[in-house]
Amino acid sequence: MVNGCWKQKGTLIKCLVFLVTVLIMILVAIAIVLVNRKEDNNICKSESCIRHSAEVIRYVDKSVSPCDDFYAFTCGRYLKLRKESPFGPLTDELNFMIGEMVKEGDSRPFIMQKSFYLSCSNLGGIEMDDDETILDQFFGLGDWPVMRGASWEGIYFDWVEVAKKSRRLGMKFDWFLDFTIYEDVNDTGLNILKIDIPPDLTPFRSFEVHLRQKLFTKVALILGAPERLAHYETGRTIDFENELRKLADEHRSKKTHWYSLSLPKVTINEVQELWPNIAWLELINNITGTRMIGSDHIIFDEVIDYVKDLNKFIYGTPKRIVADYMMWKIIEETWQYLSQPVREVFERYYEEAERREPQLDRRKFCISESRKQFPLVAESEFIRRHVSDQKRQLVTEMLFIIRSKFVKLVNESAWMPRPQRQKALSKLKKLQFLVGGPREVFDKFGFAEDLGLYGFVFKSTNVIDMLTERRLRFYDHYYGSANKLVTNKTTAFYEKVVNISRFSVINDNTLVIPAELLKDTIYNPSLPNYINYATLGRILSQEIFHYVFKNHNETVTNNENHNNYNSLSVSDVFDQAVKCLIRESSYFHNSEFKRPKKMGEMLAHFIAPDVAYEAYKEWSLIYPQESKLPALEFTPGQLFWIHTSKLSCNYKIYSKHDRDYSRFKVIGPLRNNRNFGNDYNCTAGFKMSPKKICRIL
The missing domain is CATH 3.40.390.10 (Collagenase (Catalytic Domain))
Structure with missing residues (x-):
């Protein structure tokens, strides 16, 4: 009887020991799982x-x-x-961004930049235009004499009137005078209009005159000029340009205010008295698109003698030659957007005159041009995407x-x-x-306004028309700052500090961290x-x-x-x-x-x-x-x-x-x-x- 009880008790103890052992093993397993889970939670996945x-x-x-x-x-x-x-090279990424399709979230200026790039790349559309757009623009300016021959009526031609009209159309107008905005930070604190000698008027090298005459003649013939007239008139036009460059260089060499912290200022009325042959107030208001008055100050820095000699030179030259020159300079500025025969003639000229290989990669050219026409737009888009x-x-x-x-x-x-x-x-x-970058860059609408691009939309897909539309907006924004306080919210300032690949310092104590590093x-x-x-x-x-x-x-x-x-x-x-x-x-x-x-x-x-x-x-x-x-x-x-x-x-x-x-x-x-x-x-x-x-x- 006693032995049976002990046997039963032994079995019970064995069962309890077994159950406790199993329970301990389960608890250990749970602990291991919990520890592993805790460690696993600390792993970045x-x-x-x-x-x-x-x-x-x-x-x-x-x-x-x-x-x-x-x-x-x-x-x-x-x-x-x-x-x-x-x-990878940062330029490759920027170029890819410009060339890609419009994406959701792209700013309006960036969409316009992409549109310009596409029209620039569309050589088929350029060939279909067959240079008609540029010739129509010439017609609006009074036409190109070498194209019209004896039928060109120059009795009412006046280079000042053509300059005003060309500015209103968004075309080149600084053939003889350069108009810039000078930040007069050391004196008035205002943006002052500065009239000067155009910086691109530098003397030809000896061999260039003949090469440019050949170039001008070939382009005129391609665009439809009579052959005999083209050979005769283009030669005289290039001679006119050569003498104009010498005149500008002669007066530029006499200037003494190259490194002055502040340039002398005169009123528009004073300029009018010094040289009354030009209606200066009317010309200035047409160029700036503002309403300045005669008592407003401008910088007419050591160019009085140049203007006097320029006036004698122009009025001593046949009007049709002056008009030929003005239209020719527009061609020279836009030749990459004209038909293939014109582009090929220019490419051969630069290859011979400048000893440089022509840019045959249209994509690279159009990317570069889109960035010139829309400075800092792709860069600001890059910053907002990555930062x-x-x-x-x-x-x-x-x-x-x-x-x-x-x-x-x-x-x-x-x-x-x-x-x-x-x-x-x-x-x-x-x-x-x-x-x-600067805080302004992260406000896409405010930054677009600072660049003069807020609300800007192309009205045409023709690349020549797009160029004039873009220039017209640039002129209005740039010259619109005349006689206003100098601020840092300008394209020139942003170009110094919006550098997405290099550190820059503002005001000697602010370090700008480039977006490429972010x-x-x-x-x-x-x-x-x-x-x-x-x-x-x-x-x-x-x-x-x-x-x-x-x-x-x-x-x-x-x-x-x-x-x-x-x-x-x-x-x-x-x-x-x-x-x-x-x-x-x-x-x-x-x-x-x-x-x-x-x-x-x-x-x-x-x-x-x-x-x-x-x-x-x-x-x-x-x-x-x-x-x-x-x-x-x-x-x-x-x-x-x-x-x-x-x-x-x-x-x-x-x-x-x-x-x-x-x-x-x-x-x-x-x-x-x-x-x-x-x-x-x-x-x-x-x-x-x-x-x-x-x-x-």
């Missing part, structure tokens, strides 16, 4: 992350120890497998963190004297940033930030370094007297640091590294990776949850050094110097960086972890 992981796996050469040769480790397979730069509000905010945050790291480094510098330290700190304190290939918000700081962060660090010290003179000499390098008074610490840098470069057996200019670049390359790394560490304190790239055993710190070094993997090696410099930009800064050695566990004594390192800041 975006398309960009997966692609970057694949690139690291493909390009990193694990057969090389990173502590022995990080250039071979990072760049070796990269250079073998990649045949071209990961960052989102999110990117602007995040990159601005990155810039301020990097700037704070530079402030810290300068403050802690052991060698920088107080005056230089204060100067550097002052520049850093005042330094501001524009990410992608493409996803360099900065991508969907990637972990240790990659973004490794790439864009390093580039920005280099540029800020150059900005802070850009006005200092480089005075390193061959005898290794590095005193006053970058105009910073030396201390023994700095002198030893630069000597250490020279010694580092000697490992690459290239004497060019010792040149002062190259030394400045080397300093930036040494400092930038460290600044970017420290900036990332500060950022990670604020945002500690950084995801990892999938399928990689590298730590975030290790991936930082891989990606920052990849910027210096020069995929085009043309010489030993290219190879040496590319290797130096990777190995030099990293082997002298303790953060790198710690991340890769490189103990002192390895090639990438020397016992003594060079420290600049």
Whole structure:
């Protein structure tokens, strides 16, 4: 009886033990799943992350120890497998954008630019026009004498009236006088109309006169001029042009105000008194499209004598020759949009006279012309496509963190004297940033208005008509600023600062970050930030370094007297640091590294990776949850050094110097960086972890 109970109890205990064991195994399994799930949640699974992981796996050469040769480790397979730069030519992308079909979201000016490009490329349409449009325009101006022969009535011809009419039609009008807007920032603060000698009136070379006469004659014959008249009249017209150029050059050489900060101004009434043969107020109002009055000031800079001699010269020449010249200059300005026979004659002329190959690629020509007719339109579209509000905010945050790291480094510098330290700190304190470009660029409607393109729509698909429509809008916008306050909202100003491939500085303290650096290939918000700081962060660090010290003179000499390098008074610490840098470069057996200019670049390359790394560490304190790239055993710190070094993997090696410099930009800064050695566990004594390192800041 007792034994039976014990047997039953033993079975029960065994069952309980079994159940507890199973329960423990289930709990362990659940824990493992939860841990794995937690780790899995920390893996970046975006398309960009997966692609970057694949690139690291493909390009990193694990057969090389990173502590022995990080250039071979990072760049070796990269250079073998990649045949071209990961960052394609920017012009190719812009050209593609102009040539592509209209996309949803394209600004109105960009649509018009694409329309112009299409009409320019449509050679079939140009041939169908058979130059009728340009001849019709000539008819509206009083016709081309060489085409009409004796039937041309020149009794009422007056070059001033033709100039006014040509301006109203959107055609060339500056045959004899140049009208520009002068920003009188040093005196009145106004945009002042300036009348001057046309800059393109320069003397012919000796052999050009005959070649131009042949050209003019052939073009006139193609367009229908009588042969005998064409040979006779074109010769006289070219002689007239030759003498006009000599006259302009003679008076231009007498000018003395080339470099004046402010030019002398006179009223329109005063000009009228000096030379009454021209109704100046009427001419000026027709050219500018404004309503100026006689007491308004203009700049008539040292051209009174030129105007007097010009008037004598013109009125001493038969009217039909003057008219021939004026129409001829319109032809010369628009020949690329005329029929094939005309284009071929001009191409042969330039090949013979200028010794230059003709541009036979119509697509390239039309892309270039569309960008001339619509300056900054494609560039602004590129900026808006690649620089989102999110990117602007995040990159601005990155810039301020990097700037704070530079402030810290300068403050802690052991060698920088107080005056230089204060100067550097002052520049850093005042330094501001524009990410992608000026703020106005991101307002597509406001920017279009600043460029004079708001509401502009072509009325025709004929390329000659489109040219005149575009010029007419340009004239109205450009000359409409006369007698108004000078502002930065002009095409001329934007052309200085809207540079999508190069850093620029506004007002000496605002650094404009080019949009090309904000493409996803360099900065991508969907990637972990240790990659973004490794790439864009390093580039920005280099540029800020150059900005802070850009006005200092480089005075390193061959005898290794590095005193006053970058105009910073030396201390023994700095002198030893630069000597250490020279010694580092000697490992690459290239004497060019010792040149002062190259030394400045080397300093930036040494400092930038460290600044970017420290900036990332500060950022990670604020945002500690950084995801990892999938399928990689590298730590975030290790991936930082891989990606920052990849910027210096020069995929085009043309010489030993290219190879040496590319290797130096990777190995030099990293082997002298303790953060790198710690991340890769490189103990002192390895090639990438020397016992003594060079420290600049």
